[in-house]
Amino acid sequence: MKKWIAIIATLGLLGCFLYANQQWLHLTKYAITLKKLPKEMDGLKIVQISDLHHAEFGHEQSKLIEKVKNEKPDMIVITGDLVDRYHYDLDQSLEAVEGFVKIAPVYYVNGNHEVSLNDVPQITKLLKDIGVHVLENQTVSYYRNGAAIDIIGIDDPLNGKETAQMLNEALVGTDTETFRLLLAHRPEYYQDYVNAGIDLTFNGHAHGGQIRIPGIGGLVDHQMNLFPTHIEGIERQDQLTQVISRGLGNSRVNIRLFNPPEIVVATLHSEK
Template sequence: MKKLFKLLAWIVGICLFLYVNNHWIVITERTYENKKIPRQFDGFRITQISDLHDALFGENQEKLIEKVRKTNPDVILITGDLIDSNRYDLEQSLMAVRGFVNIADVYYVIGNHEVAVNRVEEIYDALEGMGVHILPNAAAMVERAGEAIAIAGIEDPLNGVDTQTMLNKALSDVPERLFTVLLAHRPEKFGIYAKNEIDLVFSGHAHGGQIRLPFVGGLVAPGQGFFPEYTAGFYKKIDTTMNVNRGLGNSGAPFRIFNFPEISVVELKAE
C-alpha cells in the first residue's frame, strides 16, 4: 500500500509540474534605449504575444487578456502562429484578440502555421474586422505629439518569398533615419534583419527551446535545431536588437518544461 501511495503521489506531482509549466503565464519586462527614439516615445510600452497555437488560458481567454491588460501597453504586437495548423481553431484564438483590441492598438504578422494551414486570407479578414493592423510586408506609422516611429512587419518565408524581398517591400516607405520596429516571426533570420539596420526586432517561433535546461538554455527550436542560438530575450548584432518571445502554446511537442508561457514587455527609452 505504501508503494502504491508513493506511485500515485509521484504521478500527481508530475502532472502538477507539467500543468504549471504549460499554463502559468509569466511577464518578462525589459528596457531598450536608443538615441533614435523620439523623446515623445520615452516610456512607450510594447507588449508582445507570440505562438499562441490555439492554446486556451481561462474561460474565453480571460486569464491571458487580463495578464496583457496588467502590462499597461501602448501597443500590442502579435508575432505569428496565432493558430496551429495541426488543430486549427481560429475562433479560440480570436477570443484573445477581441480582448487585446480593447486594451491598445494591435499589430500582427503571420507565422509558418498560418501559411501551412493555407487560410491566411481568412485570418487576415477576421483580424482586420476587429481593427487589428495587419502588416503583410508593410509598415505603419505611430505618431505622438508630432513625432513618429515605424512599425513594420514581414510574412513568413514559408510562403515562398525570401526574407530580403519581403523586407524591401515592408521598408520601402519608411524614412531612412526613422526609428523602426520590425515584427518578424523567425529569429534565425537575425543576420538579415541586422544587415538592413533595423533598430528593434520582435520575433518568436523558437518556443524558448521547448525544454529549457538550467545553465544551458533551450534544447531545440524549429529552424535552428538542437541547442539553438536564439530562444529567449534580447540579442544584439551590429546596431540591431532582437527580442525573442518564448511563446504561449505548443505545437508538435505537447509540453513545455522549465519554460513558462511568456508575455514580453519592452519599454522604450530615449537617450
C-alpha cells in the same frame, strides 16, 4: 499499499508540475534604451504575444487577457503562429485578440503556421474586422506626442519570398532616418534585419527551446534541434536590438519543460 500511495502521489505531483509548465503565465520585462528612438517615445510600453498556437488560458482566454490588461501597454504586437496547423481553432485564438483590441492598438504578422494552413486571407480578414493592424510586407506610422516611428511587418518566408525581398517591399518610400520597429516571426534572419537598417525587432518561433535546462537554456526546440540558438531574450547586432519571445503555446508535442508560457513586456527608452 504504502508503495502504491507513494507512486500515485508521485505521479500526481508530476502531473501538477507538467500542467504548471504549460499554464503558468510568466511576464518577462525589459527596459531597452535605443539610440534613434525619438525622445517623445520615451517610456513607450509594448506587450508582445507570440506563438499562441492552440493554447488556452482561462475561459475565453480570460487569464491571458487580464495579464496583458494589467500591464497597461501602449501597443500590443503579435508575432505570428496565432493558430496551429495541427489543432486549428481560429475562434479560440480570436477570443484572445478580441480582448487585446480593447486594451491598446494591436499589430500582427503571420507566422509559418498561418502560411502552411493556406488560410491567410480568411485569418487576416477576421483580424482586420475586429480592428487589428495586419502588416503584410508593409510599413505604417505610429505617432506619439507629435513624433513618429515606422512599424514594419513582414510575412513568414514559408510563403516563398526571401526575407530580404519582403523587407525591400515593406520599406519602399520610407525614410532611413526614422526609427524602424520590425515585426517578424523568425529571429534567425537577423542579418537581413541588420542590412535593412532595422533598429528594433520582435520575433518568436523557437518557443524558447521548448525543453529547457535551468541555468543552461534551451535543450531542444520545437523542430527537435539540440541546443538551438536565437530562441529567447535580447540579442544585439550592429544597430539592431532583437527581442525574442519564448511564446505561449506548443505545436504537435504539447510539452514545455522549465519553460513557462511567456508574455514579453518591453519599455522603450530614448538616449536623446
